Amino acid sequence: MPEGHSVHRIARQFDRNYVGRVVSASSPQGRFAEGAAVIDGREAVEVRAVGKQMFLAFDGDLWLRVHLGMYGAWDFAGEILVDPTIASANGRMGQTNQRGTDLDEASAVFDDAGENSLASIGAPRRARGRVRMSEQTRGLDDDGDEWPPPVVGQVRLRLMTDVTSADLRGPTACELQTPDEVRATIAKLGPDPLVDDPDEAEERFTAVVRRKPTPIGLLLMDQSVVSGIGNVYRAELLYRALLDPHTPGKLVPEEVVRAIWRDWARLLVIGVETGQMMTMDDLDPEAYRRAMASRDDRHWVYHRAGLPCRVCGTEIVLEEMGARKLYWCPSCQK
DNA sequence: TAATTATGACGAC
DNA sequence: TCGTCCTAATTAC
Secondary structure (H helix, E strand, O other): OOOHHHHHHHHHHHHHHOOOOEOEEEOOOOOOHHHHHHHOOOEEEEEEEEOOEEEEEEOOOEEEEEEOOOOOEEEEEEEEEOOOOOOOOOOEEOOEOOOOOEHHHHOEEEOOOOOOOOOOOOOOOEEEEEEOOOOOOOOOOOOOOOOOOOOOOOOOEEEEOOOEEEEEEOOOEEEEEOHHHHHHHHHOOOOOOOOOOHHHHHHHHHHHHOOOOOEHHHHOOOOOOOOOOOHHHHHHHHHHOOOOOOOEHHHOOHHHHHHHHHHHHHHHHHHHHHOOOOOOOOOOHHHHHHHHHOHHHOOOOOOOOOOEOOOOOOEOEEEEEOOEEEEEOOOOOO
8 A cells, every 4th residue: 555655666666677678568467468468569768656646658658557556566576776766675666564564675685685775875776686575475585586577466567678577466547548648647636745846836735725624634635635645644744743633624724734745745755765654753863763663663643543642642543534544642633 | 264454546326 | 425446464263
């Protein structure tokens, strides 16, 4: 269940490893066979990420639109040029396992020891990558060097260059679009801090929120209001703003709305760079290291129902809002 | 082996 | 508001 940061990371991997190369496409699962046939043999020419959606262009004005939805994920394998703007090289991107570890961080193995930590961000490097599932699970450790990689599970779309493969599974949307259709899709989306002009985007977001009677907790999840925020970032942004999720948009003070926008922009940048939805960034180095190590320690309120608020000790409340689980502190958030 | 869970979004009432 | 779609890991039985 990727939120916006994952999609931007994935787009950067495609930019680094696919754009400018001829791609062979197939649909091992069969459900995107026709689309894959159209893509097959074309050169990838551009990639864009907006909110939770990625658009990959091929020559001939052909665009692939992918929305990962709840379960979608990309698995990269083979030789992977690591985008220097993201801190950890991945096999799988977009999905997390049930213990809450971002597979972004957990699943990549590189033959060259140390290559997977990518503590330093520098020039692009080349790694021989393969996917590893968590230790208990059947993994690809024994055949991780096979080329092409064996198909595991329901692969909707496989995109391959001579040296890299990317498997898409579980997307909520995977379709071909014309340039006009891409424009129309993007036009329906709210601003994305990594796409739109910062000042313009802040104005647009603020104006829309301040006009609506809808609870702010719903507005933040509305992709036509702001792009890329999902259930984790929603809960965390509202906590960081010390704001009651039920507050109608029009009753949120303008400065608070602007602060939420700027906070989202900040968290998104951190998320793209680290691959983790770190929302407790204002910590001392030791606490920060601990928070990055386990998702149990990474959030203020998300997934903490019944646990004491980290600040005031009040039990974190769990309720449904927008058919999703909303976590918040009724004491801190007014 | 079945049930549960998940970071989404859509369409039908 | 509800049902539906997409997938796989983990937990419960």
